[in-house]
Amino acid sequence: MKMSLIVAAASLLGLTPAVAPMDGAHADELRVLAGGSLRSILTELAPQFEKASGHKLAIHFDTTPNLIKAATTGEPFDVGIVPIDVFYDQAAKTHFTPPVEFARVGYGVAVKAGAPKPDISTPQAFKKTLLEAKSITFLPASAAGSYILRLFERLGIEDEMRAKTIAQDQPTGIIPAVVNGEAELAVFVNNVLTAPGVDIVGPFPAKYQQELVFPAALAVDTKQKEAAKAFIDFIMSPAATVVVKAKGMTPGRS
Template sequence: MTEPIRVLCTMGLAGVMNDLIPRFEKDAGHKVDAVFKPANMLVVDIASGAPFDIAMLTAKLLDDEIARGTVVGSRLDVARSCVGVTVAPGAPLPDISTVEAFKKTLLAVRSIIFTAQGASGQYFASLLPRLGIEKEIRAKALIPDGGLVAQAVMRGEAELGIQQVSEILAVPGSVLVGPIPADIQNYTTFSAGLAAKAQNVAGAKALLARLADADTAAIARSKGMETF
């Protein structure tokens, strides 16, 4: 029996892969075993010897793995995403149209959630000192290591969430207020590569080819991402 294709996938591409995997399995006849975590946590797993056939990380972190020799060949850039804002269904949509409006919204809400290990959460954390509101926001912030913040917002655990637009839209029923203002926006490119110690090389190469095709690009765009 053919081994499943083991994929270590960043949360930024979770929505894309959740749609793509069933189609790929049906079309190609390969099974996919995917683990979804923030890219920084997956890097720790790789360093600890976690087995995988394909790594799907931020472009920078995948380049690091190529340099270390854990990933071989060229980097496949799948899509890029920007940082967005989510609130609970039925809640008033806050004003995030300008940097000043976004700052006022952040100060006005009772609670905020962003992740400690995700690319968007780390960027947002670095943005707070620039906005001059780090102390105020951290005092009312919920900061888990990872996960989809829109789920926590929908459960009422926080009033407002900050995460990649693609991750917000990966949660059924979530509300995307919109991207944060262009003047302070940050884009993250998500990429894929073949493991140096891949067990199912043929299956992994087939999935990488699928990740580069028009069908995957269309799925990514439906998740609020930009393709190349």
């Protein structure tokens, strides 16, 4: 009882997301499928959840195509926190319960820290900056990358951008490519660009801006339903949203 009161009080004060203590119950290991862009957020929240609940998390971060494959043909999982594009795949969608919106994020451009910031304030300036850049980097094989590729087509510059793109296979490669001088610009979702070593130039112009949504849902066949629900409640809690905002994302809504 005392522990429950302490946890509840801490939650009200915004000190930590409230998770019911186990009181000696069996600890579950939860298998979580997660979008690679969520790595910095979930690696910060995961230890907090494990400490508060006693459950362990095994998080598999990956790109949208691989997450669809994992949901439909891979090993059993308990929770998915994935780009909404995963739910557009009808086969993958059947493996999830109805989701809640965990977070959303817009797109932006970043340069190496201290480098001059190009003008992307208008659609014309944005296009000019992309065409004049010697090299850009992003992750084409992802939900975010798919939107960026469609935008290049919309701008009529897909051939020029293809020639100067340094493609990454995981979001973790984007920032190092800019920091080490391999790429002049990083073009991706803002939470990935919110990182040491780079400066965010700004968001895409409003005409081209779009938000990528990350829903969270239980696996329909999870054997750890209560623990999985507790994890989703945890990442949706007021204290967890502080981390979400600090990482450059907008907390979602149920």
